[in-house]
Amino acid sequence: MLDASSGSPAVAQLLDCVGQQLARQATGRAVISGESALRFRVTQVDLVRAPPGDPRELTLGLALVPLSISSVLMAAVIALLLGFRPAWRQIIELAIVSATAGLGAYLVVQGFLDMLPQEHWATRGALSLTVFAMAATTAGLVALIGAAGLGLSAALMIFVGNAFSGSTSAPQLLPAAVDHIGQWFPPGAAANLIRSTAHFHGNGASSYLSVLATWSLLGLAAIIIGHHAPVRFAAMASTG
Secondary structure (H helix, E strand, O other), X not given: OEEOOOOOHHHHHHHHHHHHHHHHHHHHHHHHOOOXXXXXXXXXXXXXXXXXXXXXXXXXXXXXXXXHHHHHHHHHHHHHHOOOOOHHHHHHHHHHHHHHHHHHHHHHHHHHOOOOOOOHHHHHHHHHHHHHHHHHHHHHHHHHHOHHHHHHHHHHHHHHHHHOOOOOOOHHHOXXXXXXXXXXXXXXXXXXXXXXXXXXXXXXXXXXXXXXXXHHHHHHHHHHHHHHOOXXXXXXXXXX
């Protein structure tokens, strides 16, 4: 049986248990039918192993929670505590902070823990894009509806997004519909994108990249609308 524990150790372990159970059942039926010398055995071949220091692949899932929190807080600092700036300045600040935060997260997870072994530049980009998608969405909601947008973004990114992401196990092990919903939020898409770049050379990453890009564009559009739309949104009310 072929599997890849780096994709999801929980799924790999489940498949191994199912394979061993099927082998025992087949052997039992062979004994009953008179073929007592016939024995079945399932051999597990792990094509892409999880990092030795994190065989359960928990680091990535646990890292997404503080990454989500920091993304929301960074956007709040830029949009609220420093005052509403022109849209273009706010966007530039978000891009700079996101790139820095993504690099910092990479240095911690890979530099100290050695959990992201492949495609280093792509993985850094994935981490930075993850931060940018969540931060831009937060800043956009704040620009539209003010402080309530901060609470809404925190609920979506931190509580709903991480809970539905399946990052510590696998989306397929979540209840029906929840697994699909979670992959449309930045934390769920980010977990799969980073696994793809760090362990599978980017294979299958396009759909998750599209999700993060969509959230980023929607966030940027919300920032621009909040500052320049004919309707008086929170950003325009704050600046005058």
